[in-house]
Amino acid sequence: MKHLTEYRDGALVRRVLDDITRESTRPAVLMEVCGGQTHSFVRSGLDRMLPETITLVHGPGCPVCVTPLEVVDRALALARRPEVIFTSFGDMLRVPGTDGDLFSVRAAGGDVRVVYSPLDAVTIAAENPDREVVFFAIGFETTAPANAMSVAEAKRQGLPNYSVLVSHACVPGAMRAILGDSHNRVQAFLAAGHVCAVMGYHEYPPIAREFEVPIVVTGFEPVDLAHGVLTAVRQLESGRAEVENAYGRVVSEVGNVEAQVLINEVFELGDRVWRGIGMIPASGLHLRDAYRDFDACARFDVGAVHSEESARCIAGEILQGRRKPTDCAAFGTECTPENPLGATMVSSEGACAAYYRYERGPVCAGRVP
Amino acid sequence: MSDTARSPDRTCPLPLPHHDRIVLGHGSGGRLTADLVDRLFKPRLENPVLREGDDAAVVPAGALAESGEVALSTDAHIVRPLFFPGGDIGRLSICGTVNDLAMVGARPAWIAAAFIIEEGFATEDLDRIVRSAAAAAREAGVTVIAGDTKVAERGAVDGLFITTTGVGLVPTGRRSARANRVEPGDAVLVSGPLGDHGIAVLAARGDLALQTTIESDTAPLNGLVEALYASGAAVHALRDPTRGGAAAALNELAGASGVCVVIEEERVPVRREVAAACEILGFDPLHVANEGRLLAFVPEADVDRTLAAFHAQPYGAAACRIGRVEATPAGRVLLETGIGGTRIVDMPSGELLPRIC
Amino acid sequence: MCLGIPGRITELRDGPLRTGTVDFDGVTRTVCLACEPDAQVGDYVLVHVGFAISRIDEAEAHRTLEALRELGQLEEELGPERTDP
Structure with missing residues (x-):
C-alpha cells in the first residue's frame, strides 16, 4: 500500500533507532497521546527496541476507553428500545456497561448494527423510515467531521428518524490536564497525527511554552513513530520545548479547514467527563442548539441510569501516564x-x-x- | 461449479410438485419429503449406498478393517450470505468436514449431511447448493451416503443450515497427525495466502460497502495431505485455520504440544487486497478465517520435500514456510515483526469487528 | 484514536454531498470527499470511517523519507557516498 508500506521498512526503522540510541543520553518519559500509536508501538514490537533511556507512557487518546460508563449505560438503554436500530462502530460493542454490553442487548433481541461509517447509519435511517436509527457518535477530533456530517446530512435529507448519542473528546484539554497534574511524569508528547490532520497543530505552541514540553506531531507506522521519538529526544537533549511536525505528508499547521468548519457548524466545545480521569474543562464536543433535534438523549427518555465502576480498575492512572x-x-x-x-x-x-x-x-x- | 451427472434411471429432478419454494410439508416425512429427496438430493449426490434408501447407510466393513485408525468428524455450517465469491454453503459444508478428517491424516471416505431449511427457501437456490456440494464431494473423492432434511418455520433458521459428519480412514502404517505431536525443531508451513475466505464473505455481506475481487479459498485439502504423506515427510501436525484464523490454530497447537511457535511476519503470505481490507477494518490477517488452507508442522529436514509436494498440487502452489517451533516459552505463539521486533500472537477474542481505532 | 488509511481517488461524484471512489490497493469504497474539495482523481487521501480528512502531500512524503534515509550516513560512511533517489 503506497504511503503505508514505506513506513514499515525494517532497515529504515533501525537506522532511526540507531540515531535515537546515539543521541539519547538521559532518561526521558514520552507520552504517545493516541491509543492507535500505543497499539502500533506494541504490535510492531518497536517499544521494546527503544533504548532503555526512553520510557513510553500511554496516553488517553482512545475514544472507547474514555467514554464514561454512564454514556455506555445510556447506549444500552437506547439499544434495548424496540423501535430503535442502534448503530455503532464495532469498537463499542464489547464495552461493558454496568449491566451487560451491546452484544448482550443484541442477543436479547435488540437491533444493534455495526457500521463502518456514520454516513452508513444515515443510509440505514433513510431505508427504514418507520424505525428510529440512533448512532453512537464517539470519537476524537479525527472522527468529529464524519460524525458531524452524518447529522448535517440527516438534516439536509430531512430524516426525522436519525439521532446521535454523542461522546466526543478533544485532545488539547486532556494534554493540559495531564501536564498540570502534580503527579505528571510526561516530558514530551508524541501528538496524535490524525487528530492533527483535522485540527492542525496551531493550538499546541502555547501548551509547549507554558509547560516547557516538546510536542511532536507523529504518525502511526513504525518509521513514523521512530521519527517522532527521535525528534522529541533531540529537543529534550538540546533543552528545547517546541512544536514540530514529524508527519508532514498528512498534517499541515492549519489542518483541514473545511472539516473544522463542519465540526463547528454542528458541535460546540464544552466540558466533559473522561472515564477514569473525571471532568476536564473544554475537552468535549456537544451538539449545538440548532441540531438539538438530533440528540438521542433528548428524543428518548431512557430514565435514570445507575452506573458503577469497578473499584479494582486503575485505568484512570494508566490513561494519565502515571502507571503501566x-x-x-x-x-x-x-x-x-x-x-x-x-x-x-x-x-x-x-x-x-x-x-x-x-x-x-x-x-x-x-x-x- | 459443473453440472451433476444425472442417473439414467431417473427423470428430470425438477420441477418439484410444489413449487419454487420449500414449504413445511417438504419436511413432514410424507410424499413431499420423498419428492424432494428423490428429485433433488438423490440425483445430485448419486451413489449406490444412498440409492438403497435404508434408515442407515450400510457400508462394507472391509475398508475399516484394513485401516490403522478411523477418524470421525462433524461440523455445523452457517454462513451469510449462502452464496459468496469462490463458494457457497454447499461446497463449504463438504470441504469443512473433508478437511477436518484430512487434518489428522485420514482419507475422507463417507459423509452424512443434514439440511435444515427455512420455510420459503427458493428451491432453485437449494438445487444450486446441493449441486455445489455434490461437485465438491466428487472433487474430494468422498461419497455422501446418508442425509436428512428438515424444514423449519420461517424465521426459525437463517435460510439454510447444513451439518455434515464424515468418516475417514488412516491407512495402516501411517502415523496420524495430531495437535499434540508438534516438536521443537519443526518448521511451520502454510499452503497458501491467508485470510481470503473471511474477507470474501465479509465483503459479500455488503454491510461495509467494500468492493473487492477476493474469492473464498474454500477447497478440499485431502489431495494436498495425500501428496504430503507420499513425499515421505514426517508429518507431525496439520491444522486448517478456519474460524479464528491462523492465530487460533497456532495457539491451539502450541498449547496442545507444549511448545513455542515462532512466526516470521514477513514470510506470512497475504494477498494485497486482503491486507488492504485488514488495514481498513483494523483486522489482523492472522485472525481472519480460511476454508482451503492448511498449516503443516514437519521436521526441519523435511521442509524441501514438503514444499515440493505442495507446489505440485493445485491448492498448494503458493505454499511456503512461515516459521519454526522452539521449546520455550511453552504454549506461546510469537511473531517476529517486519521491523525486527517480537510480540505475542493472541487468540482473537470473539467476533471480528471493524474498528475505528 | 483513529485508523487512517491512504487510498487513491479513482472516481469523483459531485452532488449535494461530494463523494468518490477510493482504491485501497485493490479494495474500493465510496468515500465522502466533502472536506477535500480540491482533491482530484489520482490524488491520495487519508480516509477515516469513510471520510477523507487529509490529502497526502507526496512531495513532503518524499522529503521525509529521504531525510530519514540519510540519517547516520555520515557516521557509517566516512566518505560522501550519497546515493540519489
Missing part, C-alpha cells in the same frame, strides 16, 4: 479482554488490551535459517 498496565494487580488475571474490568482492557487500542495481546509474559527471538 502491568502495575495493576488485576491485569491478566481478574481482568482480561474477555472479562474486562475497565475500558482500557476492552478497546483494541486500550493500553491494557495492547499489553495483554502482544506483550504479556516472556518473548523469545531467534532466526529461521
Whole structure:
C-alpha cells in the first residue's frame, strides 16, 4: 500500500533507532497521546527496541476507553428500545456497561448494527423510515467531521428518524490536564497525527511554552513513530520545548479547514467527563442548539441510569501516564479482554488490551535459517 | 461449479410438485419429503449406498478393517450470505468436514449431511447448493451416503443450515497427525495466502460497502495431505485455520504440544487486497478465517520435500514456510515483526469487528 | 484514536454531498470527499470511517523519507557516498 508500506521498512526503522540510541543520553518519559500509536508501538514490537533511556507512557487518546460508563449505560438503554436500530462502530460493542454490553442487548433481541461509517447509519435511517436509527457518535477530533456530517446530512435529507448519542473528546484539554497534574511524569508528547490532520497543530505552541514540553506531531507506522521519538529526544537533549511536525505528508499547521468548519457548524466545545480521569474543562464536543433535534438523549427518555465502576480498575492512572498496565494487580488475571474490568482492557487500542495481546509474559527471538 | 451427472434411471429432478419454494410439508416425512429427496438430493449426490434408501447407510466393513485408525468428524455450517465469491454453503459444508478428517491424516471416505431449511427457501437456490456440494464431494473423492432434511418455520433458521459428519480412514502404517505431536525443531508451513475466505464473505455481506475481487479459498485439502504423506515427510501436525484464523490454530497447537511457535511476519503470505481490507477494518490477517488452507508442522529436514509436494498440487502452489517451533516459552505463539521486533500472537477474542481505532 | 488509511481517488461524484471512489490497493469504497474539495482523481487521501480528512502531500512524503534515509550516513560512511533517489 503506497504511503503505508514505506513506513514499515525494517532497515529504515533501525537506522532511526540507531540515531535515537546515539543521541539519547538521559532518561526521558514520552507520552504517545493516541491509543492507535500505543497499539502500533506494541504490535510492531518497536517499544521494546527503544533504548532503555526512553520510557513510553500511554496516553488517553482512545475514544472507547474514555467514554464514561454512564454514556455506555445510556447506549444500552437506547439499544434495548424496540423501535430503535442502534448503530455503532464495532469498537463499542464489547464495552461493558454496568449491566451487560451491546452484544448482550443484541442477543436479547435488540437491533444493534455495526457500521463502518456514520454516513452508513444515515443510509440505514433513510431505508427504514418507520424505525428510529440512533448512532453512537464517539470519537476524537479525527472522527468529529464524519460524525458531524452524518447529522448535517440527516438534516439536509430531512430524516426525522436519525439521532446521535454523542461522546466526543478533544485532545488539547486532556494534554493540559495531564501536564498540570502534580503527579505528571510526561516530558514530551508524541501528538496524535490524525487528530492533527483535522485540527492542525496551531493550538499546541502555547501548551509547549507554558509547560516547557516538546510536542511532536507523529504518525502511526513504525518509521513514523521512530521519527517522532527521535525528534522529541533531540529537543529534550538540546533543552528545547517546541512544536514540530514529524508527519508532514498528512498534517499541515492549519489542518483541514473545511472539516473544522463542519465540526463547528454542528458541535460546540464544552466540558466533559473522561472515564477514569473525571471532568476536564473544554475537552468535549456537544451538539449545538440548532441540531438539538438530533440528540438521542433528548428524543428518548431512557430514565435514570445507575452506573458503577469497578473499584479494582486503575485505568484512570494508566490513561494519565502515571502507571503501566502491568502495575495493576488485576491485569491478566481478574481482568482480561474477555472479562474486562475497565475500558482500557476492552478497546483494541486500550493500553491494557495492547499489553495483554502482544506483550504479556516472556518473548523469545531467534532466526529461521 | 459443473453440472451433476444425472442417473439414467431417473427423470428430470425438477420441477418439484410444489413449487419454487420449500414449504413445511417438504419436511413432514410424507410424499413431499420423498419428492424432494428423490428429485433433488438423490440425483445430485448419486451413489449406490444412498440409492438403497435404508434408515442407515450400510457400508462394507472391509475398508475399516484394513485401516490403522478411523477418524470421525462433524461440523455445523452457517454462513451469510449462502452464496459468496469462490463458494457457497454447499461446497463449504463438504470441504469443512473433508478437511477436518484430512487434518489428522485420514482419507475422507463417507459423509452424512443434514439440511435444515427455512420455510420459503427458493428451491432453485437449494438445487444450486446441493449441486455445489455434490461437485465438491466428487472433487474430494468422498461419497455422501446418508442425509436428512428438515424444514423449519420461517424465521426459525437463517435460510439454510447444513451439518455434515464424515468418516475417514488412516491407512495402516501411517502415523496420524495430531495437535499434540508438534516438536521443537519443526518448521511451520502454510499452503497458501491467508485470510481470503473471511474477507470474501465479509465483503459479500455488503454491510461495509467494500468492493473487492477476493474469492473464498474454500477447497478440499485431502489431495494436498495425500501428496504430503507420499513425499515421505514426517508429518507431525496439520491444522486448517478456519474460524479464528491462523492465530487460533497456532495457539491451539502450541498449547496442545507444549511448545513455542515462532512466526516470521514477513514470510506470512497475504494477498494485497486482503491486507488492504485488514488495514481498513483494523483486522489482523492472522485472525481472519480460511476454508482451503492448511498449516503443516514437519521436521526441519523435511521442509524441501514438503514444499515440493505442495507446489505440485493445485491448492498448494503458493505454499511456503512461515516459521519454526522452539521449546520455550511453552504454549506461546510469537511473531517476529517486519521491523525486527517480537510480540505475542493472541487468540482473537470473539467476533471480528471493524474498528475505528 | 483513529485508523487512517491512504487510498487513491479513482472516481469523483459531485452532488449535494461530494463523494468518490477510493482504491485501497485493490479494495474500493465510496468515500465522502466533502472536506477535500480540491482533491482530484489520482490524488491520495487519508480516509477515516469513510471520510477523507487529509490529502497526502507526496512531495513532503518524499522529503521525509529521504531525510530519514540519510540519517547516520555520515557516521557509517566516512566518505560522501550519497546515493540519489
